[in-house]
Amino acid sequence: MSVVWDRRRTAWAAGWRAFAAQRSGVAGLALLGLAVLVAVLMPLLTGADALNVARVVAPAWEPPGSGHLLGTDHTGRSVALLVLNGTAVSLLVGLTAAGLSVAIGTLIGVTAGHFGGWWGALLMRVTDFFLVIPALVLAIALSSVLPRGMGTIILAIALTSWPSTARVVRAQTLAVEARPFVERARALGGGHLHVTGKHVLPAVLPLVLVNTTLTVAYAIVAESTLAFLGLGDPTRLSWGSMLHQAQLQGAVSKEAWWFLLPPGLGIIAVVLAFTLVGRALETVINPRLRG
Amino acid sequence: MRIAGKLGGAVVSLSMVVVLGFFLFRVIPGDPVVSWTRGRPTTPEMQAALRAEWGLDKPLPQQFLDYLGKLLRGDMGTSFTYSRPVLDVISERVGPTLLLVGTSTLIAVLLGLWLGIRGAWRRDSRFDRVSTGVALTLWSTPTFWLGMLLMMATGDLFPSRGMRDTDTAPGFFSQAVDVAHHLVLPSVTLIAVVYAQYQMVMRSSLLEELHASYLTTARAKGLRDDLVRRRHAVPNALLPVLTLVFLHLGLVVAGAITTETVFTWPGLGLLFYEALTGPDYALLQGLMVVTAGAVVVMNVFADLLYRVLDPRVRAA
């Protein structure tokens, strides 16, 4: 049915218009686009030796100016290059962890909401439990238990951040299931798969999208925190590991603000971008939030 | 009846904390005795003795049962690092954390609620836009980074570590001033990072209420704008926020770990970090059980409080 697709396209276009009407959301999206571009292009643009500690010749702890836009770090590498190249891992960890977390959350939320009964109650009990106990504490515990590496960080963040998604999705599932059109679908003879697949999931997905952007924001901050606590993957360059190095090497007492400031601002920019996009999406989905 | 259910749920949650605390740290593929004796002249006999003392030589189920039994007697084992009961080590660090987290949460909640109420009431005003923007930015900021930055930026104004100087004159007043002075940077850091969520929650909760028709009723009665807000809108909007304040306590705890680490604040967060670098399983286990347990208990408390404050729930 091309007609159907046309309608879909119109619906998307309308959604986009509602999104575009919010300047902060558009700004966030632009910032994200930029970050993704940087993440993809920088590794290609950076020379092989520019970030190799054994090859760089610049003196360590150079302040900005003097040939290096943002100065150099403790090994003489350009901070500007480091920050730009760190984008990729920070984004990757954030997106993967959030994707995984949201997938778990959605699965559990839909199941708990749809099936209800003692099974749903059990799932919700578990969700509530994980919601209550401090996620970061658990993430720290997990990443100290598992072998060091990016996979561990992703897993630790994902396994501790899904409950909020599960809760929201469950609430939405319950709301959708209470709607008469689901009753109608059941009356038409639709089974579990039909109801969840045709009615619940499509209704939940926009919310999941919003949650994903917000979870990415959380995941990026969490990655940097774990890295700061020395639980990150030190062989990979990320903003978190840069800050970890800055702390380890004494950037604060050296007053090397140029080493400390850029990675943090990078985190803030990307996290803020995700948050803004998420809030804008939320407004698109829930028109009541509109002014 | 419902209260009994809640309490039962909390008990279940607490026991899940206990179980998780145990298995998480026993899954660690490592031998604490080896990491312990590293770099020190020890004999295999001493290592075996340590292993026996820490109960690491028994099968895992037996270790778990021992752990449970001891826990019920209030014994969380002996810290590998401090060679003292975990509970003792933890309890002497509770005070500073309560002080830091308590002060910060209180100020953050008040600040967040105030900003959230003002912002929602004058929605899309400049105040609203600016305060929301600031809140979102701070919310996006890694706690430790902000702490390090503040430390660097304030220079000599505030002490960079700890809770007090060792050579402050005795006496309540000078001690209090000294602690307050030390409290400034860590609490500002913690407040800056956590207040935003209270503001955002309060703001959206109040925005939801703004559509409520009882506000039209209140206006129709001739109430002044601020009375409509104070008497009608805020009390209603505040109730859901209350639960969220407690639900977000976990985030504050997380913030406390990094803040205390950055500022060497002698509380549970710092202890957590220390236990992590050990790693001191017994202590980590105890800390997780205690913090998670505390948050669970606080949430039950919030639930009961909610019951007292909200007549709708009370009746249900």
Added chain:
Amino acid sequence: MLELRDLTVHYGSRAAVRDVSLTVERGQTLGLAGESGSGKTTLGLSVLRLLPRSAELSGSVLLDGEDVAEMSWGRLRAVRWTQASVVFQGAMHALNPVRRVGAQIAEPMELHGVSGSVAELLEQVELPASKARAYPHELSGGQRQRVMIAMALACDPRLIVADEPTTALDVIVQAQVLGLMRRLVDERSLSLLMISHDLSVLTSTCDDLAVMYQGEIVERGRATSVISSPRHPHTAALAAAFPTIGAPEFRFAGQAPVREPLLRTEELQVNFGPLRAVDGVSLEVGRGEIVALVGESGSGKTTLARTIMGLQRPSSGRVIFDGAPIPLKGKALKAYRRQVQLVLQDPTSALNPRHSVYEAVAEGLRIHAIPGDEESLVTAAVERSELRPAELFLPSLPHELSGGQLQRVVIAGALALGPRLLVADEPVASLDASVRGEILALLLRLRAELELAALIITHDLGLAWNIADRVAVMYQGRIVEQGTVEQVLLDPRHEYTRKLLAAVPSTTRA
């Protein structure tokens, strides 16, 4: 007392109220009728300038000769509630849920420095003084509405604006509240501006009637004359929606078919924990027969319908369809559901807002994997529900259609599967009066053409009179009376049925 002069209210570019001029004299009671979206609520709110900030108001609203639109905020606050007060629609939401109702009643008195006692006010609305300590959720709908009225009387205003004061109340309670309002208005010689979509409610309370349509007043006059000889077609349509029971001109159903049993329930019982929602119900629907199941909210009629659909498992008893007990699960249940289709009360929520009309109608076909050309089956079903030409409607999304069209889509979705029984839960309750007749006509035509039986669940006795062959009255989970329409509605046996009938406001009685 109240005079509107050329009042126009815009929301953005849309005019909700257009050039309305209206007066309410001192002591006069005026009913303002109109469908949803006709601008009647906006008009009501503009009396005290309670419109949202996005509204632009022009013209003048004179309250006791003073223009509300021109007042300073301070003056406006002083006028509010002392000169005119409002009884809002939906007291559950119009009362602050976390404050005791006594405090809410007392609030305007304190504010305006008026003396008076909450207990006295409660007494006036026939509530015990102890209810002052109650929270809104602890009161029943009727009690809440009484609290609202007591609150409106608190500062002894001269004018009361009542916006749908009895909507969502059950018939009997509605009658009581209306009676109370009539009494108070008389006793205190108040002016009343009462807003409702329900002509029968207005005529039973008000002397005068104004009808609003698309933001304009299309008719105004004495209530009786407006009803008996409507000049505007819209008024006529509105009037038709509130039938007079017993009047032959409101009886649309033709001759009842010869009874051949199709569906029968035997001693059906459904428990929710200790609560017995359906208590030993035996009911029969014949082939091509239309049965109305009448009852108030909470009487168990919806649960009964769900049990018949197989959506709810009975605690005991059974449902027999076409001679065999209905299956409780699996493929057989699925097959049974082809035979019996559900039409829900609110078509806007009965359709997935994301699915086009085509998808909504085809949904059943896809679930049951009906062979044949899906597109032509869908088109046929849609046209059968009188959405012609089908191509025009198929790609539409629900929000682009009107309520009446949506209900036809729902019916089309049911028809696509070729069912033999329709279970319709309040099929016209949420529709505007003007389309109500059309949907009823459609149901009757389907019955005639397809021999489609229908079980219509409703609180509206008028609806039963309109189209049902037989009526069953449900009260507290039991069927207290059943029989042909004439038997039950014209010669009720059971006391409850009599009470129900007595409470129905009628356009002709006033």
Added chain:
Amino acid sequence: MRAKVLRLAAAIIAVTITSPFTSPPSAMAQAQPPVTLKVAIVQQIDSLNPFIAVFQSSTEVGRLMYDYLTAYAQADQKVVEGVAKTWEPSPGKLTWTFTVPDGKKWSDGKPLTARDVAFTYNLMLTNEVARTANGSFVANFESVTATDDRTVVVKTKAPQITMTALDVPIVPQHVWESVTDIKNYANDQVPVVGSGPFVLTEYKAGEYIKLKANRSYWRGAAKYDELHFVYFKNADAAVQALAKGEVDLVNRMAPAQFDSLADKENVTRNKAQGRRFNELLINPGAQTRTGTPIGDGNPALRDVRVRRAIARAIDLDALVKRVNAGYAEVGTGIIPPVFPKYHWEPSAAERRTFDAAAAKAELDAAGYPPKDGVRLSLRLLGRAGRAYDEQASEYLKQSLADIGIKIDVQLVSDDQLNQTTTAATYDLAFSGWGTNVDPDFILGLHTCGQRPGADGTGGTTDSYFCDAEYDRLYAQQLSEFDEAKRVEIVKAMQARFYDQVPSVVLCYENALEAYRSDRFSRFPVQPQTGGVIMAQNGVWGYYGAEPAAQSASSGSGRSWLGIAAGGVVVLVAAGGWFVARRRRATAEERE
């Protein structure tokens, strides 16, 4: 209702704020503030119980509280008087007689006698828990008896070279004989009775330790009143505190931190030779004590030529320059140059100079020609969070890539590192050891006997070195009581180790320290040249610190500035609130 809630909240705040002060420190209302040395420590104190405490910070505090039987001289680390003034071994070196002179006192005034010494050692011999920290020193003891108040006789099962290097705090019998449960004895009943130059007066976990000078110390009281150890989570914070004048002495600095203090006023830096070395382990084919191979080290590394090639491919000078920022000495033997007597430097002929071409040639000769530019693929294990490992791994990766060895860097947690080295599932790994005055421990570490037992546990080595020649030399030096001869053997062992390369000693890191010269004019370092102030084999640095002529109370002026700033913030906030209130009053006319 609302007022009640507020009052309750206020009460809660009041309680939380005041709780830390419920036990105010012992009031010492002195007219003149005491002169205090404040030292930053970055490692927490695990215990104050000297039998249990193993952290370096704790043993250092322990030394201040309790003298050992002997001490090491400040200038040259020679064995000098501790609790015992003289000692005499029997001809067979199996019986040692120590003499404790009259007149030494515990800080509570009771006399310190040979009986206290015997009590301490016997406690360790009889109580397993008491052996937790220093058990290895008495493992070889047969018996310890005090024949009178002045004389204690120690009999050993075999000759023991470390008899004058028994790093065991001697505790007072009259306090400890009543301690039944040593494991749970916190030893924090202040003031803690001790014999050292300082007496513990207060301890707050995670915050600080306060000691005051022992006025009756037998060497004479320290020249100032109090010694405070203040805990910092990381060196960075400590360095800042030093710059601000919050503490007077800091060590364990990173090069950048040390540099950052270069031109700070009133700060004097001390670059000292450290007692630690960093090494790169090369798995030589790990085996258990019984000779069963364990782990999965690359078999190529069993070939000593390959190990030598790897060693040759590493430019140690560049490594020191880049990773240590020059604050280290290039590594050779396993005893650092801070112990010049035992330190070994290769002769020109023995020395392996950095030469990538030669390394390649050696690999070719060993039968590892490059395939697609790669001769070997090796794993390099390091500890995450350790600055040295994190940086040096990058260099090594590059250097070895230059000779065709592909490196997979794995930085893991401390725990995993231990586990991996214990299981010998590594090819290359970073490691490092601190050394003592007596080289026995570090030498013994690399003997065959230190390899793990048949069950894979119980080993202390991480090099898995097992060399007959080396072991023979080790046994020889153990019973060689002629110092000059022993030095020769020790050097020969290091040469053998260097030649066989079970590990490459990369560097000896400098100990970087700094102190406030406006508060303390001089600290004795050990040894006299290039020595350290903190982490000495003794307490000379603390004990001999000399206060500056006019030592101002540190930091207080600045802190008042901060308090003033805080006050201003509060005032501004309050002012803003009032303005907001006023504004609101005028805004009431809106809706």
